[in-house]
Amino acid sequence: MDQNKIDILQRALNREKQARKAAEAILEEKSRSLYETNKKLENLYSDLESEYTKTDSQLQGVFENIVDPYIIVNLVGDILRMNNAAMRLLGIPEKYPDENLAKMVHPEDVAYMVASFETFLKEGFIKDFEIRLITKYNEIKIVHVNGSVILDKGKPVAAQAIVRDITELKEKELVVELINSIGQSVLGKLDIYDIAFEITQKIADYLGTNDCVFYLCHEETEKVEQIAAYGKILNNHNKLIFSYNQGITGRVAKTGIGELIADTSLDKDYIVDDATRLSEITIPIKIGNKVIGVIDAEHKERDYFSYKHLDMLNSIASLVAMQVKSAIDLKERTRVESELRASEERLHTLMLNLDKGVLMSDEFGKVVFVNPRFCELFDIDVPPETLQGLDCLKAAENAKDQFENPESFINGIKTTLKNRELVINEEMVMKNGKTFEGGYIPIYKNGINKGDLWTYRDITIIKKYHESIETQKEKYVRIIANMNLGLLEFDNGNKIVMANQSFLNMSGYSEAELLGKNAIELLPIPSKGNKELLKKVIIQRDQGHASTFELEVKNKKGEKRFWLVSGAPNYNINGESDGGIGIHLDITEIKNLQIQKEQLLTQLEKSNDELQEYAHIVSHDLKSPLRSIYALIEWLKADNVGKLDEQSLIHFNLIESTLEKMEALITDILHYSEVGTEIDLKQEIDLNNLVDEVLSVLFKPEHITIYILNSLPTIFADKIKIHQLFQNLLSNAVKFIDKPNGFVKIDFEENKTHYQFSIKDNGCGIDEKYHQKIFEIFHALQEREDSTGIGLSIVKKIVELHKGEIWLESTPGEGTTFFFTIKK
């Protein structure tokens, strides 16, 4: 290797050696200074550490002494730390290990809080957040929150916040808002109902009551009237009106002092309007000392309202008072105006339709107003308005010829105008025969004549009416004086006031003898019956009833007479009882006849009964010998069998058949006499059954058929008699059938009042001349052994007893139909 090169390399190595030594020295220096620095740093850190601890505890003190409430909570709201102000705000005493802020949030705000908390965590801070809390004192507080999230190694672990109580501030804001809004809504409104409505809505919202009522006070009637209510539309049917001594509203209207009722159930004046509520607040609206309205709100909970509310409402009341007052005044003015208008209209209508003709003139004697009736009365053929402005006197001149006495009419007007004094009811006769009544009223204003009012009325009819009443009165006076009935007028003490001529004739007394006498003591016979009767009559009269009765009286001669009296109370012009009037008719003759008739009837009844009894006895007495004769003949025949010749036997048989006929005659007479006795028309009879019974015992030859053409009715009648009726008619019908094929047809129809029956046969018939006679007693047409001639008399009597009729239609040789009716 080249020295040079070695030298070079040698030198280079030396240089590097030296450089490395230098660098090592630097490194040594550096690491020494690093160590020192590190040492310093260590010191510094421990300084810092202590400094930090110091600061932190200082800070803690700061927070605890801070004016605003300060709270640290973990992420679920548990309170980790808070200062005294926060404790005061939340109402938490010294220790708060288990308190949770989130749980104190007002239930209505929880959702809002949860939402806000998420944003808060995301953004790391929150500003001007407002929320309601319910404190441990159970108060609702509105709080204002500024807070930030506390991070540990970048992760949120807790939150700190300054929480300020802004409740009062908020309320003040609300009040200002309310007053503003009421002021705004009421301002400029003139309608009292609008104003009241606005006030009730705003106050109910503010109080949170859902209830607020506005009443108007009517001082003169001492009444409060509901004119607006929260959430309700009032009308005349549902609005409430109280008097001043009803309810708390009435009380406040009376006293003018607002009231706060914590428990209405303890207040005797409380009255339930639409629902019972336990708290009430009532405020008067006053102008000076005068209460013009009342605001009233209620809440269902006890002790709901506070004095703050009372103050608040008082402020509102004084705020709106003027506005309400002017609205009331306006309402009143509007009412008065409309009444005035209505009154004017009424007056106008009255004038137009008045029965009187009216003319009004001004102070210059010119026509101001004339009503249509005026034109009618005076035959003026133009519309009333056209007369305006006319001169009154000239008009009178034009009309004067309609009066019977034109000059006195004109002079009368002139005199009246000169005197200007009231004229009433002056009669004037018109040429056409009518009578007018005139009147005059001067019109004065402040003592100065301002015109005249003339009235005219047609009194022709009234005048005639009065005249006719007079005539009528005279007519009745004449009737009373001359009528054949005795008329007596007496006062309340029964003293006779007036008696007409007929009464004087009837009683035999003169007018002087009667007047002033007691009508009840003078004439009636003082018998017990009369006394009781008159007592009853007087009671009836005192009750205002008229009565008619028969009275036994003694006339002046002492004769006993029967009077029919019709008495009625009399009244004076005021409708008060003023005694009575009696009208008397002497019925002595009629009465005697009536008594006679009654006696005769009794006698007749008795002799009828006797006759009946007699008929029975006679028939018995007559029948007994018949039986004896019959028996004796039989015995003669039996005891002489074979000894009597044929002729004798025939004679014996004739005796027997004669006896039978006589027996039948006696039986029929007895029946006939019995028909009218012991009758009972109210028995219910089914005629179908009855006719069946009759037919079952009726002797009916083979060749005769009986038909019942119609179902028969059920009637009310005497059963025995009706039985006999059918039996007699049917046996008659059968008896006289002379045809080989006989029939009897029973038929029935009815009308409104009667049942009509018919019994038709095809027998020998009856000649018309006998149609009446056959009903007479003992009138048999044919001399027959089985006929006595009494059967049809009995039938007729029975039909008549049932208020019916009997007749027949017949063609001799062909048959007969008997018809009879029975009243329903």
Added chain:
Amino acid sequence: MIFNNGISYTEETMTKNLKVLLIEDDMIEVMKMNRTLKSLDLSHEIIEASNGEEALRILEEKEHLPDIILLDLNMPKISGIEFLKILKADEHLKYIPTIILTTSSNHKDLRTCYEIGISGYVLKPLKYEDYVSRMAKVFDYWSITELIKA
């Protein structure tokens, strides 16, 4: 008459003779009664009384009380109805069945008699043979009727 056991009885075995008080004022009526009994071959005993008083006298002797009484209504002195009233008011005699025998079909009499208390009301028919047949029925009936012996 057939009973369930099949044994039959004849009516004749049960008839008995009656003691009959006949109150009748008409002599021929009495004769009719006697002749009727004879012709019917009946042996009932007839006690005759021509009026109510006589009948009451007979009834006073209690040993001879009749089984039945046949009474005419129309009689002198005490009438049939009056007699009936006295009879039915008597504690002992009221049990004797009384049958009215009369010509009167008067409704009032009929009702009065039933009100007071009678056991029958038979009208005297006109024809003698009818009379006989009616009487036969009356005696038939009363001779098979159980009576209270006073």
